[in-house]
Amino acid sequence: MNRLPVYLQILTDLELTETSQVSSDQLAALANVNAAKVRKDLSYLGTYGTRGVGYEVAFLIYQIKRELGLLTEWKTIVVGAGNLGSAITVNGGFASRGFPVVAIFDVDPRKVGTIVGELTVRNLDEMCEFVRANGVQIGVLAVPSTAAQSVADDLMAAGIGSLLNFAPVVLTTTKGVTVRNVDLGVELQILGYHEQLRGQASSQPNRVSV
Amino acid sequence: MNRLPVYLQILTDLELTETSQVSSDQLAALANVNAAKVRKDLSYLGTYGTRGVGYEVAFLIYQIKRELGLLTEWKTIVVGAGNLGSAITVNGGFASRGFPVVAIFDVDPRKVGTIVGELTVRNLDEMCEFVRANGVQIGVLAVPSTAAQSVADDLMAAGIGSLLNFAPVVLTTTKGVTVRNVDLGVELQILGYHEQLRGQASSQPNRVSV
């Protein structure tokens, strides 16, 4: 369920402000969704609410984490030690969210051996062996578009489970590997679309929004 | 329409391979969707196909760009000159996709004045004035979570149109500002969820997938 991470973030914030109980109405307001939807989403986890009272924040956090598989750590590697790969490795704070970055790789000999965060950049040649030997589950592709498919092929051959791909290409995948594409250019394009709509709204009010 | 950027990318690839005509069947296969959906999506742009033949690639690219507002350039600034902000400014290649990054800002005096790509990092103090003076439409927030709301408030006060936010916080927004959140941690969490499902599928085959 795609909305559970949103609830999780809100609940985590609430816990920091010492809130121990929350109603579906409150949660819905914070998440900008319908209260019935919140109850339906949460009832999917089990019947953990108390009628007339609401939900216990800490318990709900635990149950969502359980459902999302965040009680386990998933070993993650980053491929590409450029700015993006470094950003993810260093300040992503992913380790605290259950995704320890256990290695970072690059093909550029000038980058191999340098330090990124707490890791030393390894040579791409060692990647497959490392994945196999350490049972790495998740690979983050922060490489140029031209290299993405090749790196993905290597990782899949080495038995990786899931890929997070930042290169703006449609990867060909084998087996049951899950791929998630994040194209930052597309994110901007969507904003551009909204900017255009804004312009049309003020000048040509004869068009229904989509 | 959220699928148009996907079609656009595929069509652009096709154009590079000298393909001038494409059918809804072919496009659907490349985009991993139903052919009827492709035709319905494209018919929204207008009736640009030819029965018995298909669609002209170049013309379709133009029409999608027009619809998405990609024939105009949208002035973009990046706030935060860390690894993430640098990655976006330098190798995002967003300028070629219609989003020229016209300035980058940081609060850290050690970063102000340094060069990122073709830009000199400016002081955050100058940001509002710059946005107003140059009519910047889009702001990219590559700052720590703690700073995100404050920077967003400043940008909105200065009249920015849309924000792309990488900080894992729910921003409070005023007026008709469009905000798009990209939480890389959430992206990983979704992969973690799939990893967990994979594990359950092999051990406990008594659970229907979601």
Add this chain to the structure above:
DNA sequence: TAGATTGTTAATCGATTAACAATC
């Protein structure tokens, strides 16, 4: 008990897709 809120049903809404006449 009275008030509040859940869990769930049933209605509604919108998105997807099969099917096919139109037509190149």
Add this chain to the structure above:
DNA sequence: TAGATTGTTAATCGATTAACAATC
């Protein structure tokens, strides 16, 4: 004309939400 493919209708499917009995 025969084959291919669009554009669109109508059916299907799934997601959202209003409503309310259950119950704390």
